Amino acid sequence: AQSVTQLDSQVPVFEEAPVELRCNYSSSVSVYLFWYVQYPNQGLQLLLKYLSGSTLVKGINGFEAEFNKSQTSFHLRKPSVHISDTAEYFCAVSDDDMRFGAGTRLTVKP
Amino acid sequence: DVKVTQSSRYLVKRTGEKVFLECVQDMDHENMFWYRQDPGLGLRLIYFSYDVKMKEKGDIPEGYSVSREKKERFSLILESASTNQTSMYLCASSSTGPEAFFGQGTRLTVV
Numbered sequence: 001a002q003s004v005t006q007l008d009s010q011v012p013v014f015e016e017a018p019v020e021l022r023c024n025y026s027s028s029v030s031v032y033l034f035w036y037v038q039y040p041n042q043g044l045q046l047l048l049k050y051l052s053g054s055t056l057v058k059g060i061n062g063f064e065a066e067f068n069k070s071q072t073s074f075h076l077r078k079p080s081v082h083i084s085d086t087a088e089y090f091c092a093v094s095d096d097d098m099r100f101g102a103g104t105r106l107t108v109k110p
Numbered sequence: 111d112v113k114v115t116q117s118s119r120y121l122v123k124r125t126g127e128k129v130f131l132e133c134v135q136d137m138d139h140e141n142m143f144w145y146r147q148d149p150g151l152g153l154r155l156i157y158f159s160y161d162v163k164m165k166e167k168g169d170i171p172e173g174y175s176v177s178r179e180k181k182e183r184f185s186l187i188l189e190s191a192s193t194n195q196t197s198m199y200l201c202a203s204s205s206t207g208p209e210a211f212f213g214q215g216t217r218l219t220v221v
Binding site for chain 2: 004006009032034036041042043044045046049051090092094095097098099100101102103
């Protein structure tokens with residue numbers, strides 16, 4: 001079964017700074033890749049997804065991610081973060097079922 | 111919009127009680143999933159179902175069972191709740207596409 005590793009458990013950044021949340025997956029077959037965001041006491045909301053085609057995927061709230069097959073990575077980026085981006089972010093991989101990373105807590109400080 | 115509804119946001123149960131967590135989706139999705147979420151561990155798959163009356167074990171099925179008598183409803187059952195089952199439980203559904211839609215979660219505390 002596939003697995004997902006999120007390399008950073010916590011990422012603190014200042015408002016308006018750029019951010020990258022790292023994600024690596026292990027799979028020998030074609031997979032679908034996702035980033036979800038979870039705000040406090042909420043369920044998961046889809047940020048973006050890679051199914052096929054262009055390796056640069058744009059999502060909601062100004063986030064984007066790049067699929068790199070050779071490095072089996074799917075890192076999430078945003079050029080300028082806001083206080084409201086403070087949340088937990090999950091990378092996920094799907095073929096028959098969906099498996100998640102352990103999550104990265106992004107904290108944006110003023 | 112797809113809606114996945116979990117019957118309770120917060121539950122407090124006693125050790126040894128039988129606990130039912132209910133999940134309903136309104137988009138005729140074939141696939142439904144139960145995850146538990148714990149700090150530092152992310153979401154771990156408990157059980158999933160591809161069709162009515164069908165179930166498959168995920169990574170951590172011990173201490174849990176599920177029921178899917180109707181397509182729209184997927185129930186998670188804790189036969190005898192224990193304190194180590196205190197967690198956030200998330201239900202999700204999907205159709206032929208791989209994207210999963212999540213409910214708001216049920217935070218279960220077993221005392």
